[in-house]
Amino acid sequence: MFFRLLFESFRRQKRRKSLALLAIALGMTITTAMLAVGNDVGDKINEDLRRNGGNLLLTPIDDTLDVNIGGVNLKPASEGRFIAESDLPKMKGTFWGHNIKGFVPYLSDLQQVRIKDQLIHVEVIGTYFAQPLHYGKDEFTTGARSVNGWWKVEGQWPQDYPAWPENQPPDVLAGSSLARKTGLALGDEIELRGKKLRISGILNTGGAEDQAIVAPLHIVQQLLAKPGEIQRVVVSALTKPEDAFGRRDPSKMTPADRDRWYCSPYANSIALQISEALPNVRAEQIRQVEQTQGKVLSRISGMMLLLTIAALLAAALAVSAAMAATILERRSEVGLMKSLGASNGTVASLFLTEAGFLALAGGVIGFLAGALLAHRIGQTVFGSPIDVQPVVMALVIFAAFVVTFTGSAGAVRKAMRFDPAVVLRGEA
Amino acid sequence: VSRRQLFIRLLLKAAWVRKDRALTALISVAVVATIATAGLTVYYDLENKLSREFRSFGANVVITMRNGNLDDSVLSAINSKLSGKGDDVPVAYAIAGGPDNSRVVIAGADLRHLREMNSWWSTRTLDSAGQALVGSRAAALYSASGAPFQVQFGANKIQVRPQAVFTSGSDDDSRIYLDLPDFTRLTGMQPNTALVRIDGRPREIQAAVAGLMAALPEAEVKPIRQITQAQTSVVGKTRSVVLTASAIVVVMIMLCMIATFTSSVLERRKDFAVMKALGASNRTVNVLFAAEASLLSLAGAAAGYLAGSAIAFWIGKANFEAAIWPQPLLLPPVLLGSVLLALLASTAPLRLLQQIQPAGILRGE
Numbered sequence: 001m002f003f004r005l006l007f008e009s010f011r012r013q014k015r016r017k018s019l020a021l022l023a024i025a026l027g028m029t030i031t032t033a034m035l036a037v038g039n040d041v042g043d044k045i046n047e048d049l050r051r052n053g054g055n056l057l058l059t060p061i062d063d064t065l066d067v068n069i070g071g072v073n074l075k076p077a078s079e080g081r082f083i084a085e086s087d088l089p090k091m092k093g094t095f096w097g098h099n100i101k102g103f104v105p106y107l108s109d110l111q112q113v114r115i116k117d118q119l120i121h122v123e124v125i126g127t128y129f130a131q132p133l134h135y136g137k138d139e140f141t142t143g144a145r146s147v148n149g150w151w152k153v154e155g156q157w158p159q160d161y162p163a164w165p166e167n168q169p170p171d172v173l174a175g176s177s178l179a180r181k182t183g184l185a186l187g188d189e190i191e192l193r194g195k196k197l198r199i200s201g202i203l204n205t206g207g208a209e210d211q212a213i214v215a216p217l218h219i220v221q222q223l224l225a226k227p228g229e230i231q232r233v234v235v236s237a238l239t240k241p242e243d244a245f246g247r248r249d250p251s252k253m254t255p256a257d258r259d260r261w262y263c264s265p266y267a268n269s270i271a272l273q274i275s276e277a278l279p280n281v282r283a284e285q286i287r288q289v290e291q292t293q294g295k296v297l298s299r300i301s302g303m304m305l306l307l308t309i310a311a312l313l314a315a316a317l318a319v320s321a322a323m324a325a326t327i328l329e330r331r332s333e334v335g336l337m338k339s340l341g342a343s344n345g346t347v348a349s350l351f352l353t354e355a356g357f358l359a360l361a362g363g364v365i366g367f368l369a370g371a372l373l374a375h376r377i378g379q380t381v382f383g384s385p386i387d388v389q390p391v392v393m394a395l396v397i398f399a400a401f402v403v404t405f406t407g408s409a410g411a412v413r414k415a416m417r418f419d420p421a422v423v424l425r426g427e428a
Numbered sequence: 429v430s431r432r433q434l435f436i437r438l439l440l441k442a443a444w445v446r447k448d449r450a451l452t453a454l455i456s457v458a459v460v461a462t463i464a465t466a467g468l469t470v471y472y473d474l475e476n477k478l479s480r481e482f483r484s485f486g487a488n489v490v491i492t493m494r495n496g497n498l499d500d501s502v503l504s505a506i507n508s509k510l511s512g513k514g515d516d517v518p519v520a521y522a523i524a525g526g527p528d529n530s531r532v533v534i535a536g537a538d539l540r541h542l543r544e545m546n547s548w549w550s551t552r553t554l555d556s557a558g559q560a561l562v563g564s565r566a567a568a569l570y571s572a573s574g575a576p577f578q579v580q581f582g583a584n585k586i587q588v589r590p591q592a593v594f595t596s597g598s599d600d601d602s603r604i605y606l607d608l609p610d611f612t613r614l615t616g617m618q619p620n621t622a623l624v625r626i627d628g629r630p631r632e633i634q635a636a637v638a639g640l641m642a643a644l645p646e647a648e649v650k651p652i653r654q655i656t657q658a659q660t661s662v663v664g665k666t667r668s669v670v671l672t673a674s675a676i677v678v679v680m681i682m683l684c685m686i687a688t689f690t691s692s693v694l695e696r697r698k699d700f701a702v703m704k705a706l707g708a709s710n711r712t713v714n715v716l717f718a719a720e721a722s723l724l725s726l727a728g729a730a731a732g733y734l735a736g737s738a739i740a741f742w743i744g745k746a747n748f749e750a751a752i753w754p755q756p757l758l759l760p761p762v763l764l765g766s767v768l769l770a771l772l773a774s775t776a777p778l779r780l781l782q783q784i785q786p787a788g789i790l791r792g793e
Contacts, residue, residue, distance in 0.1 A: 015694075019687040026680040034673060041669055048661055053654035057597050065566055065602040067531050069521045070492060070621070075531070150653035206653040286597040289654065291548040292485040299481055300666050302747040307470065307670065310739050311677045314463045318684040321456040325688045328449055329695035373676060381668045414448060 005350055010357075016326050020358050021365075023322030024404055027315035028366020028396050029373060035395070036374035036388040038308035042301035044382045046238055049297075050101045052149040054234035055290040056271055058083060058103075061280045071208025072123055073231075077109035082229035085217070087278045091235065092135035094273040096265050099238040102142040104128055105230040107220050113213065114191040115182045122178060123212040124192065126220025126230075131160040144214075147236045148205070155186045155201030160216045171200035172215035193223055235274070235283075239267045241294030267294075316399075320407030327351060327411035334415040335423030344416050348409075355408040356401065363400030367393045439719055442699070453692050453721075454728040456685040457770060461732020461762050462739065463681055467674025469740035473752045474670060477744065478663045479629045486545050487517075487623035488655045489637060492648045497618040502644060506622060509639050514626040517541050518619035520611060521603075524581045527570055533603045534579060536611025536619065539591065545623060549594040558591030559610055563601040567593040579604065579614070586614045630660040682769060689773035693717065700781050701789035710782055717774055725770030729763045736762075 010017055059066075060081040067075040083105075091100050108125040115122075128143030143160065144151055158171035174184045179202050184190070188199045190213070203214055221227050240246070246266035250258050262269050267290045271283035285291075337347050371388040378386030415423075443450040482488075491498075491506065498518050506516050519537045526532040539561055543549065551561075554574040562571065567590065570577045576589045588604060595601060612618065626636045633656060641649045703713050737754035744752030781789070 016691065019691050023684045023687045026684050030677050030680045033676060037669065037673055041666075045662055045665055048665060049658055052658050052661060064530055065526075065532050065569060066599050067523060067533055068599040068602070069523070069533060070490075071599075074523065150657045206650050284595070284597040284601075287548045287550065288486060288546075288596065288598065289658075290597070292482070293658065295484060296478065296481045296662060299478070299747060300662070303470070303474075303666075303743060304669070306743045306747060307467070307673065310466055310743075311463060311673070314459045314677065314681055315684075317459045318456055318681045318688075321452045321459070322684055322688045322691075325449070325452045325456075325691045325695075328452065329691055377669070377672050377676075381665055381672060411448075 002346075002350065006353060009350075009354060016329070017358065020323060020326045021362050023319050024358055024362025024400055025365040025369065027319035027403065028363050028400050029370040030311055030315040030366075031399055032367050032370025032388060032392060032396050033373040033377070034308045034311045035392055036370070036386050037377055038304040040374075040378070040386045041304045042297050043238075044378065044384070044386070045300060046293075046297055047101070047384075048382065049293055050236045050238055051146065053289060054102075054104065054147055054236040055239065055267060055286050055293070056235040056237055056274070056283055057286050058233040058235060058274065058278070058281050058283050060231070061282050072110075072211070073108045074110065077107070077224050077226060077231075080231070081280065082107075082226065082231060083233060083278070083281055085221075085228045085230050087281070088230075088233065089133050089135040090277045091274055092138055092140070094270070094277050095263065096237070096270045096273060097135075099265050099270065101236045101238060102147040103233050103235040104142070104144050104147050105217060105233045107217060107224065107226060107230045108212070109220075109224055111192055111223075115184060116188075118182070120182070123208070124220055124223070125209060125212050125214045126217040126224075127214060128217055129157050129160055131217075147234065150205060151209070152204045153201040154204070155199075158200050158216055161218055163218065164222055169196035169198045170216065170219045172197045172213055172219070173201045173203040174199045175210040175212045175214065176202050176204040177210040178212065195223060234286075237267070237270050238265065239270060239290065239294070240265045241298045242266055242268070242291070312399075316403045316406075319400075319403045320410075323355065323404050323407030324411040327408050327415060331415040331418065331423050334412075335418065335420040338416070339420040339424065347416060348412050351408055351412045352405060355404045359400040359404040360397065362404070363397035364393075366400065367396045370396070435716065435719075438716060439723065442720055443724070449692050449695070450724060453689055453724050453770075454731075456688040457725045457728030457766050458732040458735065460678060460681045460685050460769070461729040461766050462736040463674065464678045464765070465733050465736025465758055465762055466739040466743070467670065467678065467736075468758055469737060469752055469755050470743055471667060471670050471674065472755055473740075473744070474667050475629045475663055477748045477750065477752065478666060479627070479659065480748075480750070482655075482659045483625065483627050484547055485625075485655050485659075486548060487625050487652065488633065488659075489624040489626055489640070489649060489651050491516075491622040491624055491640065491644065492650070493620040494646055494648060496646075497620050498622055498647075499618075502647065503622070505643050506624065506640065509636060509643055510624070510626065513628055513632075514624065514636070515541075515545060516622045516624040517545050518608075519621045519623060520608070520615075520617050520619040521621065522581060522611075522615045522617055524579050524604075524615075526566075526579060527577045530569075532566060532570075532579070533599075534581070534611065534614075535603055535605045536608040536615075536617075537605055539605060539607055542605060542623075543592075543594075545625060546594075546596065546600075549596050549600075551592045551594040553592040554590050556591065558589040559607040560588045560590050561605040562588070562590045562593050563603045563605075564593055564595040565601045566604050581615045584614050586610060630656070630663055633659070685769065686773040689721070689770060690777050693774045693777045694781075697781055697789045700778070701786035704786040705790065714775065714778060717778055718771055721770040721774040722767050725766045726763060729766035732766070733759055733762050 060083050064080045104127055106127050110121055111124045112119050113122045130141050130143045130145045132141050161170055184199055189196050250261050267285040274283040275281050374386045374388055517537055519535055521535045523531055524534045574590050576587050579586055579588050626633045637651050740752045
């Protein structure tokens, strides 16, 4: 009898049931989408920032001081120590290697360059543009093109030559200020230490590179006779905003604390791991970038969390209101069942079982729709999808049950409080 | 009882007698209005709030004179362009000899001002009476214990007494910042560079940079793109996430509300049939139902606007430590939108009912 009532109620009241189902599904769509977006937005923006410049700086240990004014390196390349280029891929082997999104090595020196029959002093910078590398079986590409998002090139990016090309002079970039001052144009050739270089693009960075020649690292290493050597590396790593624990000195921690610190992706712990993996390298966070971006990121995550809570409460209220409305509409049914001798318990369990089925169906539909929505939001705003963890599904279905039951329970209790005779006469 | 009195009585009684039904409808409208108001209020103010956070990034523009010094006329030109929305620190750089005769970059600036600008520096104060800020790498080389050391420029020498050692993770770590008068006495040089922080939204910063470029043709005005571009991208992406998410939530809850409204109208098919049987015209019934829906939704929207503004205010206080104030401009669209929606949601089922004979409904068919 109970099941027949249940079944018939779904079969005969299709409109009512579908309205209730719609409301639950919509509420759960919001829940899923907001949970996914709110949870992921910090990571997405963090990744975006990491395409916009590095946050860790690697320099050789025991170096003499940098002599650098206005971004121009005034220390001759003959001075000081170097980092071995062949060590760089080892960064990928550190505990947080997967968080290292890219790195850009630099080797630079002031050189006399012949530009249009004029000899001038220009800083020559060697770097990776999009260098394919591998660490073990892990293959990746890194360089200025993916890390220094604000570098704009008019013309062609040079390729990263493994060795000096034989047939034609290698391609290099000319800084935009230098090009303007000297009249360099695309395709022009310049001469450095008796070797010819071809300008394939004009580089605009807004920084010191605008007055320099920027060339593939291996070309500059050959020109300066510094094979396999670099002066500094800028690393772009996904980090966790620093909190009080992250700022502590790991050498003064208990072993358990130190493990926890080491296994958290703080800028400092990633820097420590890099300096452990690469001999003679000092790794430090670029504080202007790291400290402040961390602060902004935690603000954004905090705001999304609060907005998510507000949206979830709203969804809960909306679903409860919808459930209450569909049950209030059915008080004459309650009256009829009670006058035929049904106990309050039977009536309540009938209504709640109905609500349970609706919650289950609505939860599943809402989860699927919400996952789709989150995916699309990720694509449109960040250009990469936001994926929903499967565990959210359990959470969402649970939430659907809680919300529908609270919404229906109040209405069912209210409907049962009335005298059946009064309800049936339509006077309630 | 006049027609008008009867109409008003029907309207109010319908709401009062079935308080729970009216309340359900009211809540469903209020929820939509709350989320729409909260989302949009946060969205409007987000650019300001986030841009305020970016102030702690310090200098986002470097101005360097091509020839000559950064004299008072240039400084006042910079300050007038900033007009209080930002800050600037004049700096002079030179290459000097350290105690071991190695080369070191020394700089002159107002030290207190410089520390304020570079608030992200991690500093360790050694001697508050000292007059130099020493970068951590320079300190490790010249004065590991914080003891005074000598720096020479040409024939001149100066005893550097470190006030603090700082770490910045940039070229600054290899530099020694002296108090400007000391620096000038040592080198005879005046500042030719200014570190400038422009506050404001990405667009305002761009405009200020363009203004500075036009006002100072003899100087190079260079925005630090890693900083300015990060701000543009973060602010832009965050705004679009908030807008998209709020829009989706509002649309979903709106559909929810329409479902609720529709079922509460359908529930009243008996009222509808009785009225019709007593001789009310379709128009009268429509107007009555529409008036009821408008009244409920107006009350719900007003409550929702208040609640939404309160939520936005609280998000500002809790997350940004500065209130997000209500947007009075949002009130009319929220009220109007809610009423329109409610009308739509209640008239559609009425049209459905009008196709059925009142007698049929009363018989329970």
